[in-house]
Each structure stands twice: as structure tokens, then as C-alpha cells.
Amino acid sequence: MNEFHATVEGVDVDTRHWIGGERVASATTFDSVSPIDESVIARVSAGTEAEVNAAVAAARAAFPAWAAMPVEERSAILRRVADLVDERVEQLAVVETRDNGSLLRSHRRGVMPRVAMNFRYFADYAQEQLAHPDMEVRDHRERITYDPAGVVAIITPWNAPLMLATWRIGPALASGNTVVVKPPEWAPLTASLLADIMHDAGVPAGVFNVVQGTGAQAGAPLTAHPGINRLCFTGSVPTAGVIAAAAAPNIVPLSFELGGKSPLVVFDDADLDLAVDIAVEQFDNAGQVCLKGSRLIVEQSIADEFTRRVVDKASTLVQGDPRDEATDVSALIHRRHFDTTAGFVERAIADGAQPILGGGPNGDLGGLFFAPTILTGATPGSEILTEEVFGPVLTLETFETEEQAVDLANNTRFGLAATLVTGDPVRAERVSNSLDAGTVWVNCFFVRDLGAPFGGNGKSGIGREGGIWSFDFYTNVKNSVFSPAGWTADGKEN
Template sequence: MDDHHASIDGVRVDLRHWIGGERIASARTFADVSPIDEQEIARVAAGGATEVDAAVAAARAAFPAWRALPVAERSAILHRVADGIEARLEDLATVETRDNGSLLRSHRRGVMPRVALNFRAFADYAEKQLGHPDLSVRGHRERITYDPAGVVAIITPWNAPLMLATWRIGPALAAGNTVVVKPPEWAPLTASLLADIMHAAGVPAGVFNVVQGTGAEAGTPLTAHPGINRLAFTGSVPTAGVIARAAAPNIVPLSFELGGKSPLLVFADADLELAVGIAVEQFDNAGQVCLKAARMLVHSSIADEFTNRLVERTAQLTQGDPRDEATDQSALIARRHFEQVSGFVDRALADRARALIGGGPNTELGGLYYRPTVLVDVKPGAEILTEEVFGPVVTVETFDDEDDAVARANDTRFGLAATVVTTDRTRAERVSHALNAGTVWVNCFFVRDLEAPFGGNGKSGIGREGGAWSFDFYCDVKNSVFSPNGWQQHG
């Protein structure tokens, strides 16, 4: 391989930026390390202010022509992008698994098909949403139009880099905007493959751009750039604060999807098999999921049985190489994150919490593999209950009545999601209404139509995206009022 490409488990990946329809190298590079074995797999072009300026300029230059395309033509191009994703699904799955350590089988069966759907669904929905019917008031005609905002900056996370990027890229492009993406430095490679797919699908030069690099060197100049018109970010609360301060002087509208400390409420009448199944799902992707229910609140009358079943099911999870079909849980993303997760658990144990299973690294595998962990006897207000661990760690607490369960579920600065398990429909309605969360699942988990709103309350984010909410964000909504009077007669 030459200096500008790497072979990732047999898939050729270009390591340069994608700016203005061309591959652009940088003088500097950064190491991309796979969490599977902590081995360097690529040296990726490291961008900075120069590359960001070039990408924003290319996006601004491409904007008028892309905006002018009829919605149906833009949608047709995005459907071709989805076709390209489906044609290269195995390549995308292979590269992302090696890059961020998530399960290959999950990518094949769920994640990459969803990536294609992010383009198809918003391409189709744009044709409905962007054609608003005229209104009438006192004989005047009011025309509501959705004008694309301009250049959208999208900064994506490492836990599901391609899926969470395209969840924003799809509606932004469908609405007629152009895009500059900064992929995560810990898992940047599938963004480069997406650029190839975009180009092959006929996306015009400059409409989609990728600038790789660290948050400090590439992310900071992008968030502060006066040439961007919208900024979407998924990541941590502290980073969101930095981004908000950088974007503030330019009065750029922001969409933030941040962390969570979501509760799972299991009532005495719950289907225990269903409840335990949902609980075990929280270990998916090594617990590196913003929506995961890390705090399990279980009615005291069933707590012992629930906990015993949870420990039994957790013990059956297979940890190892994510490329193996039999693996249920892989490694954490990076050494720094591994140490953060370990620190949370170590401090909880030192404060007399008990680990019923797990509680430390998987010494048989070494590296970044941390055992799925169930903690009990955690003191009220303890750090492990209030801070997002973002690893394979859950806590189990008990409650005696509904009011107490809701109060404790809401006792958090976050408000991203919550899950309720009960067979009492009246209780389900009452509790879901009382919970402070952007999404509440009842007797299910991780189910959502792309036309439904998604986002969090409190420290879990700003705004909502999905369906009409995405187009509200990525567009400037205009009302043009036409009087019935004062017209010259022509012809």
C-alpha cells in the first residue's frame, strides 16, 4: 500500500481528506488504533484550519447549484447513495468493526442497513415535508417554504460513527444543504468510504466534504468557522460546552445529542423474562451506547429474582474478537476510555458497592476488554449513579412504590431516555408521562421510526431531529404572504 491508503482486513481505504470532490493530503497524520488488539491500522491525514477553510469554501461554492436542484432530483441522488451503501455493506461493516471494535454481525444485520435507510427515508420524506400546502387568511395567500440553511457542520462520535453521521447527513443533504463532516479521530475510516460512495452516486463536488483530525486541531476551527450555518454534534457534555462557546459569536443554531444516565424501571407485575432480556441488551457495544439504561430500578418484591436472572444471563455473554460470529461483547474503544471506565467501577467498589459479576478487566483477553458488570449496594448519590460511565456497567437499585421509582428515575441531570416494564397499561401511561426523558420505551427497547423526534432533555442535548424536526433544523422556514390586490394585468 502507498502512504495514502491502508488495507483494513482486505478493504482498501483512502486516508486523505475529501474536499471539493478531490482527495487532499496533509503534511501531518495521526495514528488510528484498533481496540481489538491495540494495533495501529492506519496513519490518517490530520487536518487543521487550512483544510477546514478549504472544505467550507468548497461547500459554500457548491451550495447554490445543489439548492437549486428540484427536490426529486436530490432525492434520486440520495437513493443512489443508499444503493452504493448496500452494495458495499460488507466493506463498511468490515472496516467499522476493525476501527471501533463493534460487532461485525451487528453491522451486517442492523447498523449498515440503517445507514442506507438514513438516506432513503429522508430522501422520500423531503418530497413530502418540503412541499407545504398554502394557507389563506383574509383573502391573502401564505406560502410556507423550507429554504436550506447553507453549510452544515457535522461532528460525529466513535461509538457508531457511520450510522450517527448519516442520521444527520441524510436530512441535511435532502433539504438542499451542503455538508462538512469531521469524523471521530478514534474511528474515522468509514467516513472516507462514504466519500467514495457519494462520488460514485453522482453527488456533485463540494456538496459532501470530510476533514479528518483531532477535536482540538480540526473540530475547533470547524465549530468556530463563520462560513457554517448549522452545527450538529453527538458526544459528551464537556465537549458540547466547548463547541457552544466556539459557535456562539456566529449565532449558529446547534443540535446536540449528548450523554445519558437512563433508568430501566421494572415493576412488580413485569414480565421478568422480558425485563431481563432488555437489561442484558444494555451490554451491547460494550455498553458504549448513549441510550443505554445504566440505572436499573426494580421493585423490591422481585429484585432478588430479577438480579439473579440478570447475573445468570450476563454470565452467558461471550467476550472476544468482534469479527467472530459468536462474540456478544468486544473491547472498549481506547486505552484512555478503558481507564475511565475502570476508574468509575474501582471507586464504586471502594465505596462498598458490590459487583455480582464482572467488576474488572477480562484478564484472559487482556487489552481493552472489560467484563460486563452488575453493581448493587450502591450508596444514594454515588458517582456511579450520577455520571455517565459509557461502558459495560449497570447498577441495580430497589424501590417500594411508583412515586419513589419515578422520583429516583428523574433524579439526574440527564434526560435522554427511559424504559418501563409493566403489564399494567394504566401505570405505563402514567409513568411514561411523568418521566423526564426525550424517549420512553414501554416493554421494549431501541425501537423508533425515523420520522419520530429524537433528542434529550437537560444535559442530554439541545433540540430534536427526525422527520419534520430534522427539516425544521436544517432549513430556514419562510412565510411569504401574497395580497389579492395591487397586481398588474399581463397578457
């Protein structure tokens, strides 16, 4: 490893910024630390206002030609990006696993193929579905067009950095915008690999830019930059408030996804095998998943059996090195986040909650490995039931009536997702309509088409993305009305 290059799991990573189609170094660096063993795996260029200004300038200079490019040509370039992602799945997977600690098997089989899908889907969508036919309105011609907005700033999270970045990069580029990405300082490396892929696929210089750095040094000047036309952020509610305040003077449209405190509601007529499987699935990625159903809300009559079966199954989860195919639960992302997670659990137990599984660090592994934990008996309205832990920590509450179940499920300032398991289709319709969430899963979990809307209510965010909702955000929708007579094609009055 030298100052601006690292070899991670055998893959060379250039850790400089990518601005205007060139690698750009900064005078200072920051360390990328692997959560697997807390070792420094790369030194990364630390961007400041100067690099942000250069990236925005490059994006603005590249915008007119990219926006004017026929959509068929833009889509063809983005399909080449997708093809190269497919070819480099293994490289992307091993680097991201080392960088953020997520399971290698998940990256190989699901996460990185989804990255390619993000580009391919939105490339196809832009080409095939954004061309609206003219309408006839009182003998006039009315045409709806989607004009690219300009420069899009995308600030990405560390729990699935490449996949969640490209979920927004894909439609932003497909609709004709240029992009400046600020990757997470806790997992920055795959953004640099994506820059290589963009270059190799023929994305013109300045269309895609990466500024590495911390939130304070690189993120702050990006969010306040007057040259930004759209701003996307995934992260915490407090940080979102800071970003919104910084962007407000520029009147920039925002798309925020801010996490959740999602319920998993299990009724006594549920398929218990299914319910238990879904409950244990919430420990995926060490609980560092925004959609995770961290609040188990179970009908009293089946609570004992459900609890026993969930604890039994969760006890079989293997925690350890995410590069091992046998591992089910890995480490938390960073020492600071580990301490935050431990603090939530310690305060809950001090307040009267009882751990029926886990309850603290995994003593056999040390480091950043926090044991899968289930707490019961938490005080109603307490922190552990209302605030997002973002770790392998579930709580369990019981109810006796459907009304109580809905009240418990909605007793949060968040509203990202909810899951319910029931054998009664009428109840499924009724309860799903009552849940305050952007996505509701009934007898399933984590299933969503890229054309469906995604986003949250309340403190879970602002706006929706996916399918046409993405293009509504990343474009300025225009309605042009043409008179059938009175003007010739050259604009002169008859």
C-alpha cells in the same frame, strides 16, 4: 499500508480528506488504532485550520447550485447513495468493526442497512412531504416553504460513526444544504469510504466534504468558522460546552446529542422474561450506547429473583473478537476510555458498591476487554449512579413505591431515554408521563421510527431531530403571504 492508503480487512481505504470533490493530503498524520488488538490499522491525514477553511469554502461554493436543484433530482442522487451503501454493506461493516470494535454481525444486519435507510428515508421525505399547499387566510394566499440554511458542520462520535453521521447528513443534504463532516479520530475510516460512495453516486463536488483530524486541530476551527450555518455534535457534555462557546459569536443554531444516564424501571407486575432480556441487552456494543439503560431500578419484592436471573443470563454472554459471529460483547474503543471506565468502577467499589457480576477487566482476554459488570449497593447520589460511564457497567437499585421509582429514575442531570416494564397499562401511562426523558420505551427497547423526534432533556442535549424536526433544524422556514389583488405577476402595481 502507506502514508495515505490502508488495506483494512481486504478493503482499500484512502485516508486523505475529501474536499471539493478531490482527495487532499495533510503534512501530518495520526494513527487509527483498532480496539480489537490495539494495532495501528491506518495512518490518517491530520487536518488543521487550512483544511477546514478549504472545506467550508468548497461547501459554500457548491451550495447555490445544490440548493437550487429540484428536490426530485436531489432525492434521486441520495437514493443512489443508499443503493451503493446497500451494495457495499460488507465492505463498510468489516472496516468499521476493525476500526471501532463493534460487532460485525450487528454491522451486517442492522447498522449498515440503517445507513442506507437514513439516506432513503430523508430523500423520500424531502420529495413527498416538504411541499406544503397554499392556505387561504382572509382572502390572501399564505405559503410555507423550507429554504436550505447553507453549510452544515457535523462532528460525529466513535461508537457508531457512520450510522450516526448519516442520521444527520441525510436530512441536511436532502433539504438542500452542503456538508462538512469531521469524523472521530478514534474511528475515522468509514467516513472516507462514504466519500467514495458520494462521488460514485454523482453527488456534485463540494456538496459533501470530509476533514479528518483531532478535535483540537480540526474540530475547533470548524466549530468557530463564520461560514457555518448549522452545527451538529454528538459527544460529551464538557466538549459540547467548548463547542457552544466557540460557535456563540457566529449565532449558529446547534443540535447536540450528549448521552445519558438512562433508567430501566421494572415493576413487580412485569413480564420478568422480557425485563431480563431488556436488561441484558444493555451490554450491547460493550455498553457504548448513548441510549443504554445503565441504571436498573427494580421493585423490592422481585429484586432477588430479577437479580439472579439477570446475572445468570449476562454470565452467558461471550466476550471476544467482534469479527466472530459468536461474540456478544467486544472491547472498549481506546486505552484512554478503558482506563476511564475502570476508574469509575474502582471508585464505586471503594465507596461501598459490590460487584455481583464482573467488576474489572476480562483477565482471560487482556487488552481493552472490560467484563460485563453489575454493581449493587452504590451510595445514593454517588458518581456511579449519576455520571455516564459509557461502558459495560450497570447499577442496580430498588424501590418500594411508584413515587420512589420515578424519583430514582429522574435523579440525574441527563434526560435522553428511559425504559419501564410493567403489566399495568394504567401505570404505564402514568409513569411514562412522569419520566423526564426525550424517549420513553414501555415494555420494549430501542424501537423508533425515523420520523419520530429524537433528542434529550437536561444535559442530554439541545433540540430534536427526525422527520419534520430534522427539516425544521436544517432549513429556514419561510412564510410568504400574497395579496389576491393589487399586483400583477411581473410585480407591477395595477
